[in-house]
Amino acid sequence: MPHPADNSPEYERPTGVRWLVFALACGTSWFLYVHRYTWNIVRPQLQEEYGFNNTELEALGSLFYLGYTVFQVPSGIVSDLFGPHLFLAGIIILWAVVLPLWGLTGNLGALGGLRFVFGSAQAGGYPALGNVTRTWFPLAVRTRVQGWIASFFGRTGGAMSSILMSSLLMGWLGFGWRGALVVLSVVGVLFGLAFLALFRNSPAAHPRVNAAERRLIQGSEAPLEGKKKILSFREALKNPALRMLVFQQFCNAGADVTYTNLTGSYFASKGIDLTTLGILVSLPLFGGALGGVVGGYLNDWLIQATGSRRWGRAWIGFTGKFAATGVLYMAITLPTPLTIAWGLFVVKFFADWTQPTVWGTCTDIGGRHSATVFSINNTPGHIGAMILPVLVVGPLLNDFTPNEMVAGELVSATTNFTPVFVLMGVLYLLSAVSWFKIDCTRSVEQ
Numbered sequence: 001m002p003h004p005a006d007n008s009p010e011y012e013r014p015t016g017v018r019w020l021v022f023a024l025a026c027g028t029s030w031f032l033y034v035h036r037y038t039w040n041i042v043r044p045q046l047q048e049e050y051g052f053n054n055t056e057l058e059a060l061g062s063l064f065y066l067g068y069t070v071f072q073v074p075s076g077i078v079s080d081l082f083g084p085h086l087f088l089a090g091i092i093i094l095w096a097v098v099l100p101l102w103g104l105t106g107n108l109g110a111l112g113g114l115r116f117v118f119g120s121a122q123a124g125g126y127p128a129l130g131n132v133t134r135t136w137f138p139l140a141v142r143t144r145v146q147g148w149i150a151s152f153f154g155r156t157g158g159a160m161s162s163i164l165m166s167s168l169l170m171g172w173l174g175f176g177w178r179g180a181l182v183v184l185s186v187v188g189v190l191f192g193l194a195f196l197a198l199f200r201n202s203p204a205a206h207p208r209v210n211a212a213e214r215r216l217i218q219g220s221e222a223p224l225e226g227k228k229k230i231l232s233f234r235e236a237l238k239n240p241a242l243r244m245l246v247f248q249q250f251c252n253a254g255a256d257v258t259y260t261n262l263t264g265s266y267f268a269s270k271g272i273d274l275t276t277l278g279i280l281v282s283l284p285l286f287g288g289a290l291g292g293v294v295g296g297y298l299n300d301w302l303i304q305a306t307g308s309r310r311w312g313r314a315w316i317g318f319t320g321k322f323a324a325t326g327v328l329y330m331a332i333t334l335p336t337p338l339t340i341a342w343g344l345f346v347v348k349f350f351a352d353w354t355q356p357t358v359w360g361t362c363t364d365i366g367g368r369h370s371a372t373v374f375s376i377n378n379t380p381g382h383i384g385a386m387i388l389p390v391l392v393v394g395p396l397l398n399d400f401t402p403n404e405m406v407a408g409e410l411v412s413a414t415t416n417f418t419p420v421f422v423l424m425g426v427l428y429l430l431s432a433v434s435w436f437k438i439d440c441t442r443s444v445e446q
Helices: 017-036 039-050 054-070 072-082 085-104 108-122 125-136 139-172 177-198 211-218 240-261 263-268 274-306 309-331 337-352 355-399 418-437
Strands: 403-406 409-412
Touching: 017 085, 017 108, 017 125, 017 139, 017 177, 017 211, 039 054, 039 139, 039 177, 039 240, 039 263, 039 274, 054 072, 054 108, 054 240, 054 355, 072 085, 072 125, 072 355, 085 108, 085 125, 085 177, 125 139, 125 355, 139 177, 139 274, 139 337, 139 355, 240 263, 240 274, 240 337, 240 355, 240 418, 263 274, 263 337, 274 309, 274 337, 274 355, 309 337, 309 355, 309 418, 355 418
Parallel strands: none
Antiparallel strands: 403 409
């Protein structure tokens, strides 16, 4: 009888390359949000230097989402057909290079073009990472892995963005906002080069992965077989679960744009200094990071406890967004900027504990087309994030920015942000209810 110490493949210890892949995926998600959320600090700087109004600034914010939306589905298709290795490395380097170019011009059109290119480069990040989690991690732990990658490291990156840029680089080290962007850009390019050198498309393509680790990753799932093909938008949306997931994402992304575009201006309107501003803006995102991890573990546990993948996902999706709605309406009534920031921490905790469930639902529905399904789901979501700021949020903020006379001149007083938070709550509630119609067991491949 062979001894366990035998060197035969049956008894070899699995290698740990999947954890290197996990680290690279987490780093990609972290840098994506660190770089994206610098806009929270750049936005008020542009307003102060060039006198842009809220509608113009929201238009710049939306041009990011235009690029993000236009290139979602093409990015997912490219990742599904050719794998995420070269694709992810290339877009990480591209968006990092574009980042500091915002500081080169005060021309509204040029800034809009740069925002569009930046959004286009970031569009493929999460569809490709969805492909990475589908290929590199066992089904039993996939949702919690997605929680760490998408929620914890993504939201932590967003939270650290304002601390790194505003509190550390600008506040403590004395960089201007342009110099801070250059520092963040250089570090991002170096990470992109490391990703290029260390990542491979699949366990089978990585020379350091042994047979035991490949078997562990495959688990009880049937291997993906057959020729790769393009899943069309039209064919995918014949799936009723995906249609409702798309509606859910539209509402969620429309609400989430507040954290990307407005919290810096919101807390700045309360007279907060740069160092404190970075911390207050980061608190809600730390809440989202923690909530995503908790939600990932809860989702895997609930699926096992109920024996139902569909209802395990649906209940996590509903409870998170429903709780976020209630806490949001309490948070905006709190008396100080610090207590409001902690209130938004709790809001984002509940709102984002659904994020790994969304990722898991995309991989459930998508199968071999996971990146394409993820991008199809994200596209309408970012249409919401693109049109709501321009058509609703910007004009709403202008309407609630009263004018007053100062030294004989008409100037704008402090903006009232409350109507925007009310709109967020409505979108969260619609997102919550939609989960009862999402059946993740209905694959697009059926």
